[in-house]
Amino acid sequence: MSFSSTKDWKYGRLVGLAAILSAVVLQGCSSTISSSSSAAYAALTEPQKLKHMTSDQRSQWIRDRAVEARPQPQQFDYASIYAAQNDGGTPIVAFDYTKMNPRFLRQQVKYYGPERVGTIVVDARRRHLYLVQPNGMAMRYGIAVGKEGHAWTGNSVLQWKTKWPTWTPPAEMIARKPELQKYADGLKGSPANPLGARAMYLFQGGRDTLYRIHGTDKPHSIGKAASSGCFRMINQDVIDLYERVGTKGRVMVRDYFDESLVSSR
Numbered sequence: 001m002s003f004s005s006t007k008d009w010k011y012g013r014l015v016g017l018a019a020i021l022s023a024v025v026l027q028g029c030s031s032t033i034s035s036s037s038s039a040a041y042a043a044l045t046e047p048q049k050l051k052h053m054t055s056d057q058r059s060q061w062i063r064d065r066a067v068e069a070r071p072q073p074q075q076f077d078y079a080s081i082y083a084a085q086n087d088g089g090t091p092i093v094a095f096d097y098t099k100m101n102p103r104f105l106r107q108q109v110k111y112y113g114p115e116r117v118g119t120i121v122v123d124a125r126r127r128h129l130y131l132v133q134p135n136g137m138a139m140r141y142g143i144a145v146g147k148e149g150h151a152w153t154g155n156s157v158l159q160w161k162t163k164w165p166t167w168t169p170p171a172e173m174i175a176r177k178p179e180l181q182k183y184a185d186g187l188k189g190s191p192a193n194p195l196g197a198r199a200m201y202l203f204q205g206g207r208d209t210l211y212r213i214h215g216t217d218k219p220h221s222i223g224k225a226a227s228s229g230c231f232r233m234i235n236q237d238v239i240d241l242y243e244r245v246g247t248k249g250r251v252m253v254r255d256y257f258d259e260s261l262v263s264s265r
Contacts (some may be wrong), residue, residue: 070136073108073264081106082236087197090164090190092235095219104128104142104223106237110263111138118249120213122231123257124153127223129213129231130262131244138262141241143213144221144232152211153253156202160247164189165199170210192217197235198242202251213251214238 050058084094097105104127111132115121121130121138124145130138146152166186174180187193196215203209212230215238221227222234231253233241 070110073110073137076106076108078105081240082234085236087239088163090197092191092197092239095234095236099220100142101223106142106240107140107264108133109138109140110136110265112136112261112263113138113258115250115252118246120158120245120249120251121257122251122253123259124253124255126257126259128257129233129241131241139241139244140262141233141237142222144216144224144226146227146230147225152209153255154204156204156209156211156251156253158200158213158245158247158249158251159203159208161198161200161242161245163198163242164193165195165214167193167195196232196238198238200242200245213241 078097082095082097085092109130111130113121113130113132115132117132117134119132121132122128122143122145123130127143127145129141129143131141132138166188167183168186169177169180169183174184189195194217195212196217199212199214201208202211202213214230214232215235216222216227216232218226218232219234221232226232
């Protein structure tokens with residue numbers, strides 16, 4: 001073998017070795033790596049795999065692991081949760097959930113938004129209210145929102161809450177509906193009260209917005225633009241929310257809500 005051919009042979013071996021090393025370093029990122037390289041990559045520990053990833057791949061890997069760690073959403077027995085009940089001596093009639101669009105019934109979902117636990121997020125357009133829970137979950141309820149011209153969006157604080165609230169129509173409502181003048185001093189809480197079994201009062205900068213999250217004596221209005229600005233809930237649902245949420249929590253009312261932030265699976 002001549003000197004020249006020996007040199008070419010050595011060069012060829014070096015090129016071959018370089019190709020093999022490149023395949024090892026880039027394994028997991030290329031779709032053309034050999035099965036043996038794939039097996040070697042699969043055998044690596046998670047920290048070792050992270051070292052071979054780009055920053056984007058590492059971020060995606062972390063997000064995927066966080067998603068996998070979330071529990072499966074709780075399943076509800078609707079016949080039970082919407083049954084008639086006695087609420088401290090006040091009767092609440094059963095809600096016929098079979099006549100309601102299922103998307104407006106109470107559900108627990110996986111939630112990928114940035115809001116802290118305890119925040120209420122209202123999707124005014126799709127008629128949903130979310131209570132952000134620990135472990136990347138949220139409780140979702142169907143709501144009714146204000147009629148066109150009376151809707152409101154913005155951030156507020158749940159200043160206080162009460163059971164079987166007294167309903168006092170604001171002056172603006174009485175001006176629109178003079179027949180409500182008889183309730184100017186307030187209508188005590190009862191199953192026939194428009195505020196239903198519970199009310200949560202929304203404030204901005206320490207001032208009452210006059211908007212409420214409350215129950216209703218017309219549960220089949222849920223999913224519609226049917227109230228004068230407030231956010232109605234089925235009585236059984238507003239009681240459930242009342243027990244889960246504290247005062248001084250943030251309430252974010254959105255006209256646009258990214259539905260990709262939610263998964264029921």
